[in-house]
Each structure stands twice: as C-alpha cells, then as structure tokens.
Amino acid sequence: RAIIIRNGEVIPMSSEFTPETERQRLQYLAYMQPHLLGNEFTHLEFPRRVQRKEVGKRMLYRDFNMTGWAYKTIEEDDLKFPLIYGEGKKARVMATIGVTRGLGDHDLKVHDSNIYIKPFLSSSPEVRVYDLLQYEHGPDDVLILATDGLWDVLLNEEVAEAVTNFLPNCDPDDPHRYTLAAQDLVMRARGVLKDRGWRISNDRLGSGDDISVYVIPLIHGNKQ
DSSP states (O other): EEEEEETTEEEEOOOOOOOTTTTHHHHHHHHGGGGGGGTTTEEBSSSOOOGGGGGTSEEBBBBBOSSSOOOOOOOOOGGSSEEEESSSGOEEETTTTOBBBBBBOTTTOOOTOOOOOGGGGBBOOOOOOOOOGSSSSTTOOEEEEEEEHTTTTHHHHHHHHHHHGGGGGGGGOOOOHHHHHHHHHHHHOOEEEEEEEEGGGGGBBOOOSSSEEEEEOOOOGGGG
C-alpha cells in the first residue's frame, strides 16, 4: 500500500487487490469459463459453506453482477467448494492463494488436483499518477510505501500521525531522517515482546508478517 502525507493530510495512492475486493472479476471469469473450476468449485458466493441437508432450502447468495444479496433455492451444484473462501486476511482463491494480482505462479494448482489457479491471477498493475509539480512540498511531505506487515496492524491515520510526529524531531539536514522514520514505523508495527507475544499500542497484537517500509521525501520534486 502507498499513501502520501502532505501538510498532515493522508492521500491514499493504492488499493489492495484481494479475493474480496476482486470478487466480481473472479466470479465473472468463472461464469464465462466454468471449465476453469474443474467441476469442484462454484462461482456463487454464500454467507457460509452450504451443507447437503440444506438442498432444496433457500439461502442468501450473490453473483458477479450483485453487490447485495438475494435468495435462491439450494441445488446440488451449490455444494461445491466456493471459488472465494474465507474473509479478510483469510480469504483465498480456491482455498489456496490470498492475492489476486502478481507475476509468476504459472504452475500453481489447487492442492491434490489438476486445477490451475493462474487464470484467476492478473498481472495487470494499478497505476496512479501524482503530479509533483502541482504542489509545493515541505520537508515533512512524504510518500510511504510498505508491505502488508505494516498495514495489517496500523491504520493510514496512525502511520501518518507517527511520521508527522517523528520527522520534526530529527535534524532537518540529516539525510537519514527518512530512513529513521521508516525504522520507527517498522518497530511500531512489530511491537514489544511481552508475556502474551508481541504487542503494539493499546495492547494490540503486533505484526507477525514481514515488514518493509519506504519513507520517500517529496520536497525534491519542487526542484524539477
């Protein structure tokens, strides 16, 4: 995820691509090319896994063309495993992979099957353009680029507050002030080791994922 902090304001510069956020694209592909599901998965989404005893009963569902839910009568085909399974960080495509865009993974298959997952993974990136020349940036205006190890435990606003409080306490001529700010964010996300594991502010669980952070100054764009 990337955010820009300008005059203390948070400007989101990316959005996550997950099985949940790209549900409609994945379901539409499965609808148009059902052979990709290998007769083991259904492209329809239900609030929970459908059980055999519920065949013939009505349950909420949604398709690729729906943002809300409707009722349908459960059929045998609805007993298949859902294309998108789980919620939040645990959401998976075909119960296997938790991302929907990336490079590689051409040979990735569903466990113990010949169903390829690659057709559902897009290599198309999202590109957003920020015109540096449109604004006059100060020394504390930065672009923060970090892996989900940071964003899993800290909100955009928490990250922005930490950086805007940290940078003014650094020597403005220190070329390492932005690296130090990035290190501060890593430590905030990892937390402190206590009796019940790694903890961050408000005794929340610290990040157990890898954490990589860049804090990039925007002030040099003024000189272009």
